[in-house]
């Protein structure tokens with residue numbers, strides 16, 4: 001079966017789960033089941049839950065995972081909403097490989113690429129908010145906020161102004177037209193396409209990507225299992241910061257006010273430990289075959305087992 005997406009950091013992901021106890025493996029971003037199929041092959045003591053908000057990805061993965069159908073259940077929805085409702089327990093391994101898939105990016109009609117004739121960018125094609133509404137209906141202040149906060153675009157004010165000016169003449173109907181507007185503000189010739197950061201910002205807004213990550217981390221903070229390992233792959237600093245900070249909080253033993261003269265909390269508040277201090281990144285070999293892996297960072301965290309280890 002030809003797959004439209006190469007799983008990133010596959011060996012590192014498999015390795016991170018090498019010592020998990022029997023239970024469920026939850027893949028929160030199933031995509032094309034690249035990671036899931038290898039996990040199912042490698043770890044026969046684990047059953048599988050696959051979550052995705054994209055119908056196309058779910059249909060493809062259902063077929064790909066047919067040989068494992070007795071061990072696998074798939075759910076449509078966003079991981080932050082599905083996770084707290086799962087009845088399967090215990091989840092001992094959990095993976096999220098954030099962001100969009102290569103197929104979503106490459107399929108022109110999904111509206112993620114700079115040359116798309118549509119303006120969509122929804123991972124879930126039935127979701128109410130698309131890039132069209134963001135670009136054509138948001139106020140200048142809202143556009144400035146998302147370009148600045150989610151895109152870290154330096155000339156975010158100018159860019160928002162250019163969008164407002166263009167849409168005053170006629171609605172902006174395609175990603176192609178939008179990327180032409182970006183070129184009028186950000187000159188081509190830099191390391192990345194002039195529209196890259198603006199598209200990132202709009203995609204994050206449309207799919208509530210950072211809110212979803214926070215929701216996933218909140219769900220794990222509220223409910224996790226003894227010995228559960230969580231492996232999270234991020235693709236830009238906004239995502240990585242959320243994960244890094246939460247793992248830091250979870251591994252901090254002392255919760256006293258930093259100004260306090262001495263510790264009174266008992267210093268036993270850590271709920272687990274990160275598997276490595278620094279995030280894992282792609283090897284030279286992987287970078288050669290999959291350029292998309294260049295910005296991937298994997299952080300893994302193990303929740304304490306019953307024995308406290």
Ligand SMILES: C[S@@+](CC[C@H](N)C(=O)[O-])C[C@H]1O[C@@H](n2cnc3c(N)ncnc32)[C@H](O)[C@@H]1O
Nearest residue numbers: 007029031032033034035052053054078079212
């Ligand atoms: C990078 S791809 C995952 C690829 C997968 N690991 C593989 O090897 O085939 C990300 C997938 O997660 C889905 N996704 C992203 N955010 C999501 C969310 N908040 N809830 C559910 N699915 C999400 C996307 O629709 C996409 O199919």
